Amino acid sequence: MTESFDALARLVAAGDVVVLSGAGLSTESGIPDYRGPSGVARRHTPMTYQAFTRDPDARRRYWARSHLGWRLIARAEPNAGHRAVARLQHAGQVTGVITQNVDGLHTAAGSRGVIELHGRLDEVTCLDCGNLTSREEVDRRLREANPGFDAHVAAVNPDGDVDLPDEAVARFRTVDCGICGTGMLKPDVVFFGETVPAARVADCFALVERARLLLVLGSSLTVMSGRRFVIRAAKLGIPVAIVNQGRTRGDAHATLAVDAPLGELLPALADVTAGPVRPALAEPAAV
Numbered sequence: 167m168t169e170s171f172d173a174l175a176r177l178v179a180a181g182d183v184v185v186l187s188g189a190g191l192s193t194e195s196g197i198p199d200y201r202g203p204s205g206v207a208r209r210h211t212p213m214t215y216q217a218f219t220r221d222p223d224a225r226r227r228y229w230a231r232s233h234l235g236w237r238l239i240a241r242a243e244p245n246a247g248h249r250a251v252a253r254l255q256h257a258g259q260v261t262g263v264i265t266q267n268v269d270g271l272h273t274a275a276g277s278r279g280v281i282e283l284h285g286r287l288d289e290v291t292c293l294d295c296g297n298l299t300s301r302e303e304v305d306r307r308l309r310e311a312n313p314g315f316d317a318h319v320a321a322v323n324p325d326g327d328v329d330l331p332d333e334a335v336a337r338f339r340t341v342d343c344g345i346c347g348t349g350m351l352k353p354d355v356v357f358f359g360e361t362v363p364a365a366r367v368a369d370c371f372a373l374v375e376r377a378r379l380l381l382v383l384g385s386s387l388t389v390m391s392g393r394r395f396v397i398r399a400a401k402l403g404i405p406v407a408i409v410n411q412g413r414t415r416g417d418a419h420a421t422l423a424v425d426a427p428l429g430e431l432l433p434a435l436a437d438v439t440a441g442p443v444r445p446a447l448a449e450p451a452a453v
Contacts, residue, residue, distance in 0.1 A: 182378035190384025244275035250432035257440035294349030
């Protein structure tokens, strides 16, 4: 571990690092991942864009589950790993952050200009008029439409979706757009079967192509959505370092792969490459 950590530190200290993060970075904030050591197995099929837009029952089922799961996401706070990435960026080692997560925790930790590949759960879009609304506002309206709705949550998934019994879903009421009045509301995240906006993907490729190092944090790289950036970096001869607990589908392209808890490794990495914690990024004092 010491040898691989030292090698990673040397790569990061050289600067021009682009971070690609996945669900494994947020597990220590209480948001489980799917495939890591703390991963959760889904008890239902992930919602697809096609089902959401075409089937009112599927849409009600999603909103009922997400309405309760959102409470966990909204309470989550950045962990030591998120804060370490922000320190590395403020110190100049990290020049860009791409995340597959939808929890907004990189930005909350102080990272700037984060490209959120799959969108954010804290915003809701109208598929008819295109209006963006805060999730807090939609949550308020859903609470008003469903007084006393507080079903038992069996498990929470990384996208804020939860498992609920059918009888709880059946009594849930959805709401339409508060601006146009009739539009279909959808969290501003990329569903299964939906395409990541082309401009966003292009911005990610541009970041990667300018990097000296692509640093993958907490992603199994199972889906091509994130793995394509690893493949592009490798084709261009840009070193790829992967820090994850367990093997990934990008290991064959990696210059260095480190199996370690992110909440321990990243602060140590920031200590040796970014210097002391700056006051603005330091832990809040105990009250």
